[in-house]
Amino acid sequence: xxxxxxxxxxxxxxxxxxxxxxxxxxxxxxxxxxxxxxxxxxxxxxxxxxxxxxxxxxxxxxxxxxxxxxxxxxxxxxxxxxxxxxxxxxxxxxxxxxxxxxxxxxxxxxxxxxxxxxxxxxxxxxxxxxxxxxxxxxxxxxxxxxxxxxxxxxxxxxxxxxxxxxxxxxxxxxxxxxxxxxxxxxxxxxxxxxxxxxxxxxxxxxxxxxxxxx
Amino acid sequence: xxxxxxxxxxxxxxxxxxxxxxxxxxxxxxxxxxxxxxxxxxxxxxxxxxxxxxxxxxxxxxxxxxxxxxxxxxxxxxxxxxxxxxxxxxxxxxxxxxxxxxxxxxxxxxxxxxxxxxx
Numbered sequence: 001x002x003x004x005x006x007x008x009x010x011x012x013x014x015x016x017x018x019x020x021x022x023x024x025x026x027x028x029x030x031x032x033x034x035x036x037x038x039x040x041x042x043x044x045x046x047x048x049x050x051x052x053x054x055x056x057x058x059x060x061x062x063x064x065x066x067x068x069x070x071x072x073x074x075x076x077x078x079x080x081x082x083x084x085x086x087x088x089x090x091x092x093x094x095x096x097x098x099x100x101x102x103x104x105x106x107x108x109x110x111x112x113x114x115x116x117x118x119x120x121x122x123x124x125x126x127x128x129x130x131x132x133x134x135x136x137x138x139x140x141x142x143x144x145x146x147x148x149x150x151x152x153x154x155x156x157x158x159x160x161x162x163x164x165x166x167x168x169x170x171x172x173x174x175x176x177x178x179x180x181x182x183x184x185x186x187x188x189x190x191x192x193x194x195x196x197x198x199x200x201x202x203x204x205x206x207x208x209x210x211x212x213x214x
Numbered sequence: 215x216x217x218x219x220x221x222x223x224x225x226x227x228x229x230x231x232x233x234x235x236x237x238x239x240x241x242x243x244x245x246x247x248x249x250x251x252x253x254x255x256x257x258x259x260x261x262x263x264x265x266x267x268x269x270x271x272x273x274x275x276x277x278x279x280x281x282x283x284x285x286x287x288x289x290x291x292x293x294x295x296x297x298x299x300x301x302x303x304x305x306x307x308x309x310x311x312x313x314x315x316x317x318x319x320x321x322x323x324x325x326x327x328x329x330x331x332x333x
Contacts, residue, residue: 030272033249033298037268040250056269063273067280 009035009042016057021075022068023141030064080142084150088133088198092154095125116185118193126194127201129154134202144206151202155195162186234274236313237264239306242284248297249275275300283309 013035020027038051052060099121106117133150142150149156166183173179237256241247247255252275253266266274278284283306291297302310 029298032296034268034272036248036295036297037250037253037272052268056267060269060273063269064276067273067277 009038012051013038016052017061017064020061020065021077022065023076023080024143025141026068076140077146079140080137081146081150084133084136084140084142084146085153087136088129088150089153089157091129091132092122092126092194092198095129096122116189118189123193123197126154126197130198130201131205132201133198134205138205147202147206148199151198151205152195155191155198158190158194159187162190233264233317234266234270235278236310236317238274238278238300239283239302239310239313242300242302243307243310246299246301248291248299250297251291252300278306282306 010031013031017027017030017034020030022030096119099119104119104121106119109116109118130151133153134147137147137150162183166179169179169183170176237260238252241252241255249271253271257265275284275286279286279300282303284300285303286298286300288296289299
């Protein structure tokens, strides 16, 4: 480990500063700089620097965090995940509300005597919001996973809500096969199809950034 | 010997920090340097009296960068390895003169009180 191998210093520093709340780009820069310092200090220099202790690393983390973010208005996760996700969710909800207020008639599809309501204009508009969520996340240097979650947030919220409602339905009315079918159809209606539409819009923003490719 | 009081630690920390700022700014006023070279030159030129560790150097450099006193960019060093070179900005240069004056006054005051000057 202490042979001055650059890759090892990088890995060592990367592990030590994993908890640093910085964008991936800023974090990579800190890793590159600190590992270069350790490499210089430990390869043929009389000014050898020993690896900082655990306590010193904690001090370094705190100090770097403080110096890089004096007043952190929003942390990295908020900027790259929560804010884009909430924006997408809000936009998709407003679009649905607008469509209902404007009086667009939903398309009714009957399956096993159960009517499913489809708002085609809403589904058609969802790719724009998927794109918005993924773009905002990408702009905040969000990782691929954050971009996908931000883009899919309306569908994911519906999935969570429906998953919570289903057990209540069974608890109150008892087990019904038709209820399960209805749940499956509602899942298609409010989660799967919207999810596809959102993902379609997000696709152009799901390419790995040069930093993530490196 | 009694351990350092909180106040003593605070004073020591402020002196160390202040001396670090003026040392780095003075060095960068001569030429752009990267972190390890800054630490090496400060140690050599002060006969080891001032030493920077990883923990003390980089937070200070990042803070000075955020204040706009220095700017950094990656370039190859003499050995052809990419290093992040720090360069003094106009704002940093403006900061240097009052800092020097502050430290001069500080040493004069200390000298008149405790006769610490070697002259």
